[in-house]
Amino acid sequence: MKPEDQEFTSVATLDPGPDKVIGPGHDYGSVTDEIGGVVFRPFLKTPRQMFIGFAFAFLLVNLLMIAVTWLFVRGVGVWGINMPVAWGFAIVNFVWWIGIGHAGTLISAILLLLKQDWRTSINRFSEAMTLFAVACAGMFPILHLGRPWLAYWLLPYPNTMWMWPQPRSPLIWDVFAVSTYATVSLLFWFTGLIPDFATMRDKAGNSTARKIFGMLAMGWRNSAKHWARYQKAYLLLAGLSTPLVVSVHSVVSFDFAVAILPGWHTTIFPPYFVAGAIYSGFAMVLTLAIPVRRWYHLEDLITMRHIECMSKVMLGTGLIVAYGYAMEAFMAWYSGGQFERYAFVNRMWAGGYWWTYWVLILCNILIPQALWSRRVRMSVRAVFAIALVVNVGMWLERFVIVVTSLTRDFVPSSWGMYYPTIWDWSTYLGTIGVFLALMFLFVRVLPAISIFEMREVVHHTAKEPTHALGD
Amino acid sequence: MLSETKVSEHAENLHGIMAEFDDPESLLAAAQQARLEGYRDMDAYAPMPVEGLAEAIGFRGSWVQRLVFLGGLCGAAGGFMLCWWITVIAYPHNVAGRPLNSWPAYVPITFELMVLIACITAVVGMLMLNGLPQPYHPVFNVERFARASRDKFFLCIEASDPKFEPVATRQFLERLNPQEVMDVAL
Numbered sequence: 001m002k003p004e005d006q007e008f009t010s011v012a013t014l015d016p017g018p019d020k021v022i023g024p025g026h027d028y029g030s031v032t033d034e035i036g037g038v039v040f041r042p043f044l045k046t047p048r049q050m051f052i053g054f055a056f057a058f059l060l061v062n063l064l065m066i067a068v069t070w071l072f073v074r075g076v077g078v079w080g081i082n083m084p085v086a087w088g089f090a091i092v093n094f095v096w097w098i099g100i101g102h103a104g105t106l107i108s109a110i111l112l113l114l115k116q117d118w119r120t121s122i123n124r125f126s127e128a129m130t131l132f133a134v135a136c137a138g139m140f141p142i143l144h145l146g147r148p149w150l151a152y153w154l155l156p157y158p159n160t161m162w163m164w165p166q167p168r169s170p171l172i173w174d175v176f177a178v179s180t181y182a183t184v185s186l187l188f189w190f191t192g193l194i195p196d197f198a199t200m201r202d203k204a205g206n207s208t209a210r211k212i213f214g215m216l217a218m219g220w221r222n223s224a225k226h227w228a229r230y231q232k233a234y235l236l237l238a239g240l241s242t243p244l245v246v247s248v249h250s251v252v253s254f255d256f257a258v259a260i261l262p263g264w265h266t267t268i269f270p271p272y273f274v275a276g277a278i279y280s281g282f283a284m285v286l287t288l289a290i291p292v293r294r295w296y297h298l299e300d301l302i303t304m305r306h307i308e309c310m311s312k313v314m315l316g317t318g319l320i321v322a323y324g325y326a327m328e329a330f331m332a333w334y335s336g337g338q339f340e341r342y343a344f345v346n347r348m349w350a351g352g353y354w355w356t357y358w359v360l361i362l363c364n365i366l367i368p369q370a371l372w373s374r375r376v377r378m379s380v381r382a383v384f385a386i387a388l389v390v391n392v393g394m395w396l397e398r399f400v401i402v403v404t405s406l407t408r409d410f411v412p413s414s415w416g417m418y419y420p421t422i423w424d425w426s427t428y429l430g431t432i433g434v435f436l437a438l439m440f441l442f443v444r445v446l447p448a449i450s451i452f453e454m455r456e457v458v459h460h461t462a463k464e465p466t467h468a469l470g471d
Numbered sequence: 472m473l474s475e476t477k478v479s480e481h482a483e484n485l486h487g488i489m490a491e492f493d494d495p496e497s498l499l500a501a502a503q504q505a506r507l508e509g510y511r512d513m514d515a516y517a518p519m520p521v522e523g524l525a526e527a528i529g530f531r532g533s534w535v536q537r538l539v540f541l542g543g544l545c546g547a548a549g550g551f552m553l554c555w556w557i558t559v560i561a562y563p564h565n566v567a568g569r570p571l572n573s574w575p576a577y578v579p580i581t582f583e584l585m586v587l588i589a590c591i592t593a594v595v596g597m598l599m600l601n602g603l604p605q606p607y608h609p610v611f612n613v614e615r616f617a618r619a620s621r622d623k624f625f626l627c628i629e630a631s632d633p634k635f636e637p638v639a640t641r642q643f644l645e646r647l648n649p650q651e652v653m654d655v656a657l
Contacts (some may be wrong), residue, residue: 029621162561165557166564184653199518202617203617203621219604219605224517224530227521229597231520233535233596239584240590244586247583318655365618
């Protein structure tokens with residue numbers, strides 16, 4: 001820690017290594033101060049990287065504004081989509097973003113039910129990531145509609161046309177799945193924040209902050225009765241989110257699997273999409289957590305144990321994804337179906353996008369195998385690099401599934417290539433900007449680590465024998 | 472003592488008397504003591520959930536899970552009925568003579584709406600049962616209470632308790648080894 005930060009915490013920032021979820025010497029007050037201190041830091045003492053990062057993200061947000069305006073003016077023709085490839089970047093990005101969101105729910109819900117202690121200091125952060133990723137994901141199908149201002153036609157509501165959406169269609173399931181997922185993620189995140197809002201209210205130095213946090217805390221007063229109901233509700237939310245997160249990406253995979261297109265029409269899609277979602281999500285959590293932990297000196301709260309555990313989950317889900325690729329290829333050959341086989345020949349070497357398949361194999365299967373080595377998992381730089389590679393690989397996976405399958409379907413006369421235009425790229429980069437800008441703002445204005453759950457960690461660690469502090 | 476005269480003067484303006492502790496174990500022990508002593512109207516405050524504390528102050532609440540179960544049931548029933556009503560009544564569409572009531576296709580929407588309504592019920596129900604949002608509560612009149620959201624633990628015996636006596640209750644709380652005992656103005 002720099003000397004000027006002394007007022008925020010009394011404890012030195014030390015990474016306790018891969019065995020501990022919290023640095024030595026912390027008590028209830030010091031974790032409160034360290035996490036709250038990030039928010040109450042004077043504006044000009046925000047780490048410089050945050051300003052630069054936010055400025056960069058904000059530029060991309062403006063790029064999105066331009067791209068979307070042009071899209072509204074001219075229609076979806078500004079994108080590279082055409083008749084065989086009607087689902088271009090918009091759907092690739094939709095699936096990519098929604099997948100990234102899944103790690104947040106996995107960390108906050110499934111790991112809570114499994115009582116994994118390392119989830120605590122990263123759950124708030126990854127729930128926020130979920131929320132922002134789902135917001136980015138939600139934009140794409142709507143922008144892709146052609147007449148985005150009529151998006152509400154997807155919802156069942158009584159209208160003068162006496163028309164109703166088709167509830168047998170996976171595209172309508174998607175509307176319900178994604179909007180439920182967005183709502184539940186928001187509820188989960190907000191519920192987790194309520195006690196921390198109360199902490200921030202009581203800690204706030206100036207009256208504006210006290211009023212804002214006070215309103216958000218809604219009068220939370222840490223009563224034991226409140227905590228009892230709160231814990232029950234939180235546990236139920238976790239229990240309900242667990243099947244939800246599995247269902248959301250399964251429904252997304254139905255968008256493909258229910259269609260009869262070779263390369264899409266596969267029963268392995270739901271489990272392999274869910275594993276891929278968690279894979280890319282953990283990669284994104286690592287991509288975000290590693291710089292933030294460094295910029296705000298949170299090494300004693302997000303320790304090497306967190307990074308190592310996340311690397312292991314990434315390795316594990318990556319192997320499930322590898323199995324998915326292998327099974328897809330095997331079934332294409334084993335089925336003996338002419339079109340199914342051709343879809344894979346096309347995907348691997350005969351089509352115009354053959355190289356994307358091999359880059360995807362390199363990014364998603366080969367490079368992440370380095371994580372078997374403990375030395376790699378212990379190196380923050382290596383883990384960060386692999387996480388970036390996996391982010392790229394998972395995007396390519398969706399590109400291969402969506403675009404390559406569409407370019408060559410049953411009849412050669414309807415074949416056609418798809419080339420993204422500058423507006424495809426601008427929209428994609430723009431949503432990355434939205435995502436990063438929201439993350440930067442979140443880390444600056446709200447407690448990015450759950451304070452009350454860290455107090456519980458302090459309480460549990462205090463019960464352990466103290467000799468562990470020495471080594 | 473000055474504080475005692477203050478107490479007797481303002482006994483009717485009292486929400487209760489509050490004791491402050493340093494750690495969750497002392498608070499839990501104090502809450503159990505207070506209950507053994509015969510106090511019923513009390514509340515304990517801790518900066519994080521403490522196992523057994525709610526039971527120690529005599530809280531038996533199981534309404535959240537019941538409400539969530541009902542919410543889930545309503546959501547599932549509503550989701551299924553919505554799909555059925557659209558495809559069978561409001562907008563029947565004959566697809567190669569297949570049955571209009573194609574219930575397997577309703578499963579995803581039924582499931583999603585079950586989760587959605589159950590989750591909303593969990594959060595809204597928890598807040599309502601807790602009486603939140605609540606703009607004012609007397610415990611916030613105690614200046615040191617701000618630390619209940621940081622690192623201190625509080626037990627408040629409320630004036631509404633039939634056994635509450637401004638002086639006797641204060642003396643009882645002082646016997647529990649607290650850091651400090653404070654009056655909570657109404």
